[in-house]
Amino acid sequence: MEPKIISENEKFTPRAYQIDLFERAIQNMILYLPTGAGKTYIAVMLLKHLSHDVRKYVTLHGNIFFCDDLGLSSITIIGIWHYVHNGFKSFFHI
Numbered sequence: 001m002e003p004k005i006i007s008e009n010e011k012f013t014p015r016a017y018q019i020d021l022f023e024r025a026i027q028n029m030i031l032y033l034p035t036g037a038g039k040t041y042i043a044v045m046l047l048k049h050l051s052h053d054v055r056k057y058v059t060l061h062g063n064i065f066f067c068d069d070l071g072l073s074s075i076t077i078i079g080i081w082h083y084v085h086n087g088f089k090s091f092f093h094i
Helices: 016-026 039-061 070-086
Strands: none
Touching: 016 039
8 A cells, every 4th residue: 555645735634533642642642553543643743733842852952862662762762871871882892
C-alpha cells in the first residue's frame, strides 16, 4: 500500500479518537496504536501545539530528542549518560 501524499491545499481532519489521544498526550502519555491508526499525525499535532515550548527549550538547552521506541530511548539515555560522565573515548572504547 502506497502512502497518500497530502498537498498543502488539502485539509486533513483528525478522527475523534485522534483528537482524544492528542488531548491526553498533552498531559504526557505513551501512545500505542496499530500501523495506519494515525500515530504520526497525532505526533505532528502535538509538536505543532508544543512548538513554542520546544523552541524555548532548545534555545535554553540546545538539544531535544524524539524517539518512537521506549527501549531505544532508554538505550540512548544510558549512552548519553555514559558519554557525559566517562568521556568520548570510554563511550566508544577507543
